Each structure stands twice: as structure tokens, then as C-alpha cells.
Amino acid sequence: MQALGRQILAEIYRCQAPILDDIESIKRIMVNAALEAGAEVREVVFHRFSPHGVSGVVVISESHLAIHTWPELRYAALDVFTCGEKVDPWKACRYVAERFMSEEMSAQEVKRGLVESIVAQAVTA
Secondary structure (H helix, E strand, O other): OOEEEEEEEEEEEOOOHHHHOOHHHHHHHHHHHHHHOOOOEEEEEEEEOOOOOEEEEEEEOOEEEEEEEEHHHOEEEEEEEEEOOOOOHHHHHHHHHHHOOOOEEEEEEEEEEEHHHHHHHHHHO
């Protein structure tokens, strides 16, 4: 089935805690992950929480990369959504896991915007 986009939901475990709490490092890693995947970066927004943790999003022409970190648990939740064939979301996920010095990553891919379903819905509307 043809899809408008691919979304990778990644669980990144046993990371280096100091990296997960460093907003500038995370911002740099996420932007570089987007570039590594072949994406075109448009906007970057990150926030550091007190006492710890970072959330942020990198808006790309092809959709987005989003992250939420829990340094105290050495865990990060990563979401990479891309549209089109040019960008490889798996490259971005692997890049982030490597830079976080993760010992394990589990991920699943979801096809988004199944074209046949969209067309069928538009016809019946």
C-alpha cells in the first residue's frame, strides 16, 4: 500500500544520562540526525525541564523529529516522521541512538496516510 509518510517510534534505552540532560547536545544531535537522514531542517525548538529532562522538535520540510528524555532513567522516546521517498527515518533513529551511547533501541514503523484510504474517504464525503 502506498503511504504519504513513514513514522518511526523508537524507545532508546540505557543511554548516557548526562547527554540526555544537555539541551545543546540534544539539539545538535537531533539536527544532525535530520541531516544524516537526508532531510531539510526548517525550525528547531527545545526545552529543558527542572530538575532534568529535555523535550524538543526539529521541523523538517518532510515532517518532523521529536524527542523526550528521562536522564534519571537513561531513557529517550524518539519520533521520526517523514514524507516522501527522499528521507530515511531509520538513519535518523540509528544516528540518535549511537550519539546517546545507547545500549539498546527498539523501534516500530507505522505507515501514515494510506493513499487508498484517503481517496476512499474523500469520495464518500
